[in-house]
Amino acid sequence: MTASKGELMLKKVMMRLPRREAYHNMATGQYMRVILRLMGREDLEPKLMWHHLSPFDYHDIGKAFLDPDLTEGHTLYTKDQDLLMMAHVDYGTGVFQQIADIEPDARMFCTAAEEIVLYHHECFDGSGYPDGLSGCDIPLLARVCAVANVYTRLRENAGGLMYQRTIKESLDALKHYSGTFFDPDIVEIFVKGTTEELMEKQLVHQLDIIESHHFSF
Ligand SMILES: [Fe+2]
């Protein structure tokens, strides 16, 4: 089947991301699936799929529109760089708004993707961005993504710098920020339901999926 206009648009934007960032998006999607399964909400994703695409795999797609120097794995930014970086949630949301305009059957997919992209940096205590939402005012998928996103960042090798924490260190970090950055119920479910064995299996699975996705773009 030939790809539709909206699919091509999405793939084109994803291809502008550095390979490491494309990996990060899909790895985060995989951990969102782990969390939703542990919550007993594995029914959600199939309802939101558009063709073979899941709204879970694009939370940082807006970084494709940033200066590549900003996304090169630095962890400390100046105030101005911080503001530029924060704009990735708006750029990313714009991608899905455009797709929704041209693809009527992608409505549920785009709505879910927009929620995830726009709100994955909101914090449970209201200290996040862009809108300072708090608690359950933050859409569920964005709260799940917030946990999956940070866990993925902590575990990955960000350009050989800073990160690559162990599983235990990463889970401890989630617990430390439970209730401030993260929804405490989601952190509890993730930490309790997670064993090292499960995580390592998941990682192997991720690599398979990510390789096949990336090279098909
Ligand atoms: Fe982000």
Ligand SMILES: [Fe+2]
């Ligand atoms: Fe991210």
